[in-house]
Amino acid sequence: MKFSAFGERFTRSTGALQLMDDLGAALDSEEPVLMLGGGNPARIPQVEQFFREELESVVADDRELGRLAFNYSPSGGDRRFRRELASMFKNRFGWPITADNIALTSGSQNAFFMLFNLFGGQMADGSRRQILLPLAPEYIGYNDVGIGEKLFTANRPRIELLDDNLFKYFVDLDNLEVGPEIGALCVSRPTNPTGNVLTDEEIDALSDLARRNDVPLIVDNAYGAPFPNIIDRKVTTAWNENTVLCLSLSKLGIPAVRTGIVVASEEIVAGISAMNATLHLAVSSVGPVWLHRAVRSGRLIDISNSVIRPYYRDSAERALGWVREYFQGVDYHVHRPEGAFFLWLWFPDLPISSNELYERLKQKGVLVVSGHHFFPGLDEEWQHKLECIRISHAQKPDIVREGIAVIAQEVREAYGL
DSSP: OOOOHHHHHHHSOOHHHHHHHHHHHHHHOSSOOEEOSOOOOOOOHHHHHHHHHHHHHHHTSHHHHIIIIISOOOTTOOHHHHHHHHHHHHHHHOOOOOGGGEEEESSHHHHHHHHHHHHSEEOTTSOEEEEEESSSSOOGGGTTOOSSSOOEEEOOOEEEEOSTTEEEEEOOGGGOOOOTTEEEEEEESSOTTTOOOOOHHHHHHHHHHHHHTTOOEEEEOTTOTTTTOOBOSOOOOOOOTTEEEEEESGGGTOGGGOOEEEEOOHHHHHHHHHHHHHHHSSOOOHHHHHHHHHHHHSHHHHHIIIIIHHHHHHHHHHHHHHHHHHTTTSOOEEEOOOBTTEEEEEOTTOSSOHHHHHHHHHHTTEEOEEGGGGOTTOOSOOGGGGSEEEEEOOSOHHHHHHHHHHHHHHHHHHHTO
């Protein structure tokens, strides 16, 4: 039996596949595993009670239960939910949008597969285009979604060292070029894996650069405002006809529901809807029906601001404190946590690769993610790519603390300390 070229490409080993397999194996393991590697959100009791109340109101209503599970949605996703979202964005941000500017997808990973292949790869005129990542490191899930090879190109960041072993990445705008081979720009904000939040000035500059070159700026807003609002910087959530803003219900705490949200021009939304019909027939209505009342009432925004955001801010501060405690005497840097729920650790001149460190930690029962997976499109040799790891602080505090202690010990051994 032989697979096609498509089959060979999408069944090969990838960073995302390794990550999800590790998580599955950890859940099945009889031995305790400290899961600091995944992107699963924390289980926050107040948030889960909120979800429970919203779901109970749906299943108690026969008509709503029908919309939830017994009928197909339109190809663009549940239209009522899209209207509620459009109204929320218009009222809160003043965006001139309607339901026709919003498409739902089977999770944001699925949205990026469609968007990246819509604007990159083999073009109708025979040319090839790439997706430009203005700042790498970037999200591991982008890496292998191209139908063809070499879908991405990326720029190194400008690195600024800060006090207290912190540092921050900035877009190197002086060395960023958009040629005719570029089909779209894409950034995440906050950034997975680093917790970096691009400044309003960086976003404005990138938006202007994309508009001048007649390509879209895709902004991955899975952790950003207005929900789940896991962001610790005062920034503007902006949108225009040239921007494709992607959101998700996953990081609110319901990743299994798989609901992605794309806010874009009507032309792009129509394209995503057509692709939905071909690839999925219809997207799930579970998330949209479950949370449509919470969007309309404002409860979704309220719980994001009053519970989810403070929870992760406190979690990041605790984890950073433990890093400083256990890594004393080690040459390390942490990207300043500004959003999401990860710490990005950098070990300059690490004697082993980050992947070897990942393997050693895995043997010790601690799962992290090697940093080399987070540089899609940046093919040049750069030692920094092999010196970083991503850890999640979304697990219970005792798990995070114990995991950081094990990581610190393994890093000390690698340095010979």
